Amino acid sequence: MRREKDFIGEKELEDDVLYGIHSVRACENFPDHTSFHQEWYRAMALTKRACYLTAADFFSEAAQQYDLVKMNVKVITPDRLSALTEAAAECEEGKHFDHFIIPGISGGAGTSINMNVNEIVANRALQLLGHPPGSYDIIDPIDDANIFQSTNDVVPTALRIAAMRLLLDLESAINELREASEALEKRYRNTLRLSYTQMQEAVPSTYGRLFSSYSDALSRDWWRVSKCLERIKVVNMGGSAIGTSITVPKYFVAEVVPRLQLLSGLPVTRGENLSDATSNLDPLVEVHAIIKAHAVTMEKMAGDLRLLASDINSTHSLRIPKKQTGSSIMPGKVNPVIPEYVISSAHRVYSNDQLITGLSAQGCLELNAYIPVIGHALLESLKLLISADRSAAIHLLDALEIDTGISEDAVMDSPSVATALLPFIGYKKAADIAELMRTEKLDIIEANERLGYLEPDRLKEILKPENLVQGGYRLKDIGK
Numbered sequence: 001m002r003r004e005k006d007f008i009g010e011k012e013l014e015d016d017v018l019y020g021i022h023s024v025r026a027c028e029n030f031p032d033h034t035s036f037h038q039e040w041y042r043a044m045a046l047t048k049r050a051c052y053l054t055a056a057d058f059f060s061e062a063a064q065q066y067d068l069v070k071m072n073v074k075v076i077t078p079d080r081l082s083a084l085t086e087a088a089a090e091c092e093e094g095k096h097f098d099h100f101i102i103p104g105i106s107g108g109a110g111t112s113i114n115m116n117v118n119e120i121v122a123n124r125a126l127q128l129l130g131h132p133p134g135s136y137d138i139i140d141p142i143d144d145a146n147i148f149q150s151t152n153d154v155v156p157t158a159l160r161i162a163a164m165r166l167l168l169d170l171e172s173a174i175n176e177l178r179e180a181s182e183a184l185e186k187r188y189r190n191t192l193r194l195s196y197t198q199m200q201e202a203v204p205s206t207y208g209r210l211f212s213s214y215s216d217a218l219s220r221d222w223w224r225v226s227k228c229l230e231r232i233k234v235v236n237m238g239g240s241a242i243g244t245s246i247t248v249p250k251y252f253v254a255e256v257v258p259r260l261q262l263l264s265g266l267p268v269t270r271g272e273n274l275s276d277a278t279s280n281l282d283p284l285v286e287v288h289a290i291i292k293a294h295a296v297t298m299e300k301m302a303g304d305l306r307l308l309a310s311d312i313n314s315t316h317s318l319r320i321p322k323k324q325t326g327s328s329i330m331p332g333k334v335n336p337v338i339p340e341y342v343i344s345s346a347h348r349v350y351s352n353d354q355l356i357t358g359l360s361a362q363g364c365l366e367l368n369a370y371i372p373v374i375g376h377a378l379l380e381s382l383k384l385l386i387s388a389d390r391s392a393a394i395h396l397l398d399a400l401e402i403d404t405g406i407s408e409d410a411v412m413d414s415p416s417v418a419t420a421l422l423p424f425i426g427y428k429k430a431a432d433i434a435e436l437m438r439t440e441k442l443d444i445i446e447a448n449e450r451l452g453y454l455e456p457d458r459l460k461e462i463l464k465p466e467n468l469v470q471g472g473y474r475l476k477d478i479g480k
Helices: 021-029 038-065 078-092 111-129 151-187 205-226 228-232 250-263 274-279 283-306 338-360 372-399 404-413 415-440 442-452 456-462
Strands: 004-005 010-013 190-196 200-207
Touching: 004 338, 004 442, 021 111, 021 456, 038 111, 038 250, 038 372, 111 151, 151 205, 151 228, 151 250, 151 274, 151 283, 190 404, 200 205, 205 228, 228 250, 228 283, 228 415, 250 372, 274 456, 283 338, 283 372, 338 372, 404 415, 404 442, 415 442, 415 456, 442 456
Parallel strands: none
Antiparallel strands: 004 010, 190 200
16 A cells, blocks of 8 residues: 545555545545546547647757756656656557546546546656656656646646547548438439328428438538537647646747647647636537537437338338347337437437536636536537447448338328329319328329329329429429
């Protein structure tokens, strides 16, 4: 066992754990078991690696111009900075995450998040130098691992890095789903189907039209999401506690974000007003609102397909894939589990949007203390939508089947198809055909034969799929 202390008191820890007293106190104070997002942990490590490399450059440059010892400037030696950099790089790969013990929901504006990473990096750096964890007289989690940093700049900066990476994944996932929808749109371009308004039979349409509406909505979602990086690329790294860069060298303020941009490959930019970038979280609110719009698109599509494939729809022209047994008591039952998963994910995103909106508004003066739960909700929504998109593409759209014969017969059997005859025979005669179809259970061809309103060949021409959905009619079409 090793003993660590802070200004509150002391704690005993196992010898080989990489977390320290600050992390243990946080776990005692926040006894939640919600898992912290590894993406945020890795982004924290990346951000710290940028800080150590920038600090190393600063000390090297400064030593060439000044006598830092005589000036009583605290310098972290190159070997310690190198060890810290290597330890951070390991964490960036996801290593040592089992030593990150802070839950996803915590208080303290992210100090516990920052200190847990500091302790892991410091103790791992000590191991790399041949010292046991806890040898803080050599490398200290605050004085060294937190060099030129504050919780209030490193934690939200890392959050933006994590979110930007997930946004790129979400772009790809939306495109995969859009491509699957476009394939169905093309395959069933002229396959007739009944359309519905207010859950009642409306007018003839095609499955191509239905899937084109999803494809276009997903295209808009992709475009909006592709602009999100612009909205959260501004970071407050170097701003220290409240954006005034107190205790931070000007060299570090100027150089750390370009270094972070280089390491991450992302378009991160230092805010011109670091106080604004520290205290206001409206960019996160905006980004989440954009991905919420995608959740709406997803729910609409999943809900439609679930309804069309349900036993309530007697035609059964659309069939979604059978993915797993649906009941522990009803033999042979198969449920629409993929649409249900998509809809459940969408509603989780909606609730996260309310949380992010409300707590972002709770920011008080120079800082928002709720960044841990705001960040957790944002990353959760992104990951849920990525998984929902990919599940819908692979397990729903790719294997979706449509019986074109059943679908087209259903259109011709529905009295609603008589709407297409209005320009040719008028409302009253079209209503006569529809009523006869309804009362005598006839299709439109048979009903027209009884009433004799149109020549059979003329009716068949009007009812061709490409004519029913051509996008309006021309006067010369009526005069044929």
